[in-house]
Amino acid sequence: MTDTDQDAQSRLVLSPHPLQRVGAFALATLGQGATPERLTPEAFEKTVSILTEHAVTAALARDTKSDRGFWLKASLSFFPNSKMNHHSNAKKDDVTIGDAVQAWRRCPERGTWPAAACVMCGRAAVGFFGKVDVPLAESDLYRNTTPRGHEGMALCWPCLCSFYALPYGCRLTGGQSIALHSWDEPFMTRTLSRRVERNKQLIALGRADPRGLPAREVLALQALRNHEDRLAAGVELLVFSNNNRGQTLEIHSMEQPIAEWLRRSSRPPRRRGFPALLRAHATADRPGIVGLARNAFRSPDLIVGACGRYLTTYLHQGVIREETADLAELCFSLVIEVMRMNKVEMDEIKAAGAQVAAWLKAENSAGRLRAFNATLKDQPRMRHWLMRRNIDALLDSNSAIEGPLITENQFRLLFDPEVEQAWFHRQLLVVSVVQRLHELGFKPEDRAEVAAALAAEEDEQHPEDIAYMNGEES
Ligand SMILES: [Zn+2]
Structure with missing residues (x-):
């Protein structure tokens, strides 16, 4: 073997395969390398021998249900049928098991290497590897990397x-594992180093994480909450198992704009509206962070919808929530930064909202506000309501508002069938109206006495949501 070959087989590179990348970042963290590519060959060799030591120790527990059996149990989801968790281990002595695990984890002899390139990185492969070593998740994307006629994929060491x-880079459950991936390398370094530190503690204890597992989507948000720098790419959540009882792989993706918006919104200095954003997503039996995380993976406009519903909850009683300004601000920032709404159109809708709010403030009536709010669910009614008030405003020389209530262009944005997002614009109009009424200190005489109940509700934040805002991890 030449020196260069030797060197290449001790140097990590990053491939396009998300799970290889997660593993490479985890390995680099374990070896105290700044990044996979900067891990020295010496540190690489040393770290690989530590991985083998951990595998031997776990195998010697023999029973996954034993006090120290968690790492062994986790291995069933990564390396089923390997020497580490072979069912015959129960009857074998320590030396035999240790030798077998070490032999499994040893780099194959040079003479046995196939004339094939590693499917991940293109360097010389040291053998073909299948399910025992690599999660062959059920996905066309990954299946295609297995050469025809072979039991596994050609891989370099x-x-x-x-x-x-x-496994060190995943949230381990004992069953399906959860890996967070991104093309943003500083984010990977930071996220993986936290995860590896935690897993090292669990390996040392040999026990599962005593903290409950949050919804898988929340893991992504926690990582975003902890990241200090601007994200250069979106994040993916890979939920997989290589277990004999069923190989699975689910991939959930979050685009960069929404990931970056969530990161910024949950951190100072922007986080003022964040507690309200979480309450807007909370239900009686589910913390807000779960609803928010799920909406973020599905579609950002669901977040706008949740904010809109929350801000308008008590409008029928003539009551505007105290935290309206902060939440409305957050909501508009999402519309501009994530949904890429044209700023000029947004300003038009806000201008219309300000006029409607001025009219409602002058009327100073909870009943009038209720009537306007009710039109949101009924497009022809909203259209009629606005036309009617517009005519009144134009005809009345003592009108409380200056100029028309709504301009032709604003009307077009809200109701023209050619405007694809017209329904969404109407939702934003209501948010604008509420935001402006809040600014104007709208408190009509005939509003319901719900203020005390509302204050209590606003103080009430789900414990999991509080933990999230404090940056605590699961
Ligand atoms: Zn390779």
Whole structure:
């Protein structure tokens, strides 16, 4: 073997395969390397031998249900049928098991290497590897990387070791594992180093994480909450198992704009409206962070919808929530930054909202506000309501508002069938009206006495949501 070959087989590279990348970052963290590519060959070798030591220790527990059996149990979801968790281990002595695990985790002899390139990185492969070593998740994307007629994929030693390190980079449940991936490398370094630190503690204890597992989508939001720099890419959540009882892989993706918006919104200095954003997503039996995380993976406009519903909850009683200004601001920032709404159109809708709010303030009546709010669910009624008030405003020389209530262009944005997002614009109009009424200190005499109940509700934040805002991890 030449020196260069030797060196290449001790240097991590990043491939396009998300799970290889997660493993490579985990391995680099374990070896105290800043990034996978900067891990020295010496540190690589040393770290790989530590991984083997952990595998031997776990195997010697023999029973996944034993006090120290968690790492062994987790291995069933990554390396089923391996020497680490072979069912015959119960009857074998420590030396036999230790030797077998070490042999499994040893780099194959040079003479046995196939004339094939690693499917991950293109360097010389050291063998073909299948399910025992690599999660062959049920996905066309990954299946295609297995050469025809072979039992597994051609891999070089560092890429194979990345898969050996993969469990350290995942949230382990004992069943399906959850990995967070991004093309943003500083985000990967930071997120993986936290995850690896935690897993090292669990390996040392041999026990599952005593903290409950949050909804899987929340793991992504926690990582965003903890990241200090601007994100250069979106994030993906990979939920997978290589277990004999069923190989699975689910991928949930969050685009960069919404990921970055969530990151910024949950951190100072922007986080003022965040507690209200969480309350807007909370239900009786579910913290807000779960609803928010799910909406973020599904569609950002669901978040706008939740904010709109929350801000208008008590309009029928003539009551505007105290936290309206902060939440409305957050909501508009999402519409501009994530949904990429044209700023000029947004300003038009806000201008119409301000006029409607001025009219309602002058009327100073909860009943009038209720009537306007009711039109949101009924497009022809809203249209009629606005036309009617517009004519009144134009005809009345003592009108409380200056100029028309609504301009032709604003009307077009809200109701023209050619405007694809007209329904969404109407939702934003109501948010604008509420925001402006809040600014104007709208408190009509005939509003219901719900203020005390509302204050209590606003103080009430789900404990999980409080933990999230404080940056606590699961
Ligand atoms: Zn490779």
